[in-house]
């Protein structure tokens with residue numbers, strides 16, 4: 579168990595290690611490293627936040643990315659955030675690192691002032707960590723290939739009742755086929 583875990587913003591020198599962690603955590607031929615590269619390259623066009631969790635010695639053990647998306651609400655497009663991907667190096671999984679990085683990512687999203695932070699993932703992991711079913715809060719999935727129970731959200735104080743509708747992912751998620759299950 580790593581007691582001293584530092585969460586900080588990713589810098590350029592971290593990119594290769596972050597790609598390795600995603601390749602190891604999701605599998606060698608997974609498109610996640612390419613998704614992360616594309617999301618980074620679009621920084622400036624829309625909001626992205628990339629966080630790494632490091633050991634006391636400075637080794638990067640986990641990575642999480644937040645990026646902006648929209649909710650297509652009845653009156654207007656609402657800017658929201660999506661959490662994807664999240665991965666912990668396989669040698670360090672089940673040591674609470676994912677939980678701690680997830681908490682830091684939720685706080686980062688809150689600080690950005692977004693009304694909602696969405697993700698798709700296993701509800702057994704995310705529900706006890708503060709995420710709720712997005713479908714029962716008035717949101718439609720970006721794809722029916724996302725199981726209803728996997729489509730989850732954290733609601734922040736800036737949310738209002740008019741903010742319902744379909745979540746619309748930014749283009750890199752579609753380009754890299756990183757939406758739902760196939």
Ligand SMILES: CC(C)(COP(=O)(O)OP(=O)(O)OC[C@H]1O[C@@H](n2cnc3c(N)ncnc32)[C@H](O)[C@@H]1OP(=O)(O)O)[C@@H](O)C(=O)NCCC(=O)NCCS
Nearest residue numbers: 603604664665666671672673674675676677698699700703
């Ligand atoms: C899922 C992941 C981020 C969890 O991080 P972690 O540091 O290993 O997990 P923690 O130590 O914080 O939490 C441990 C708990 O997670 C559960 N868990 C670990 N991996 C899980 C997974 N893939 N699905 C569901 N639960 C998982 C453990 O059973 C344990 O459950 P408990 O809290 O009921 O005891 C990490 O295992 C990982 O990178 N997996 C591969 C990539 C991935 O699936 N990313 C998430 C995509 S949505």
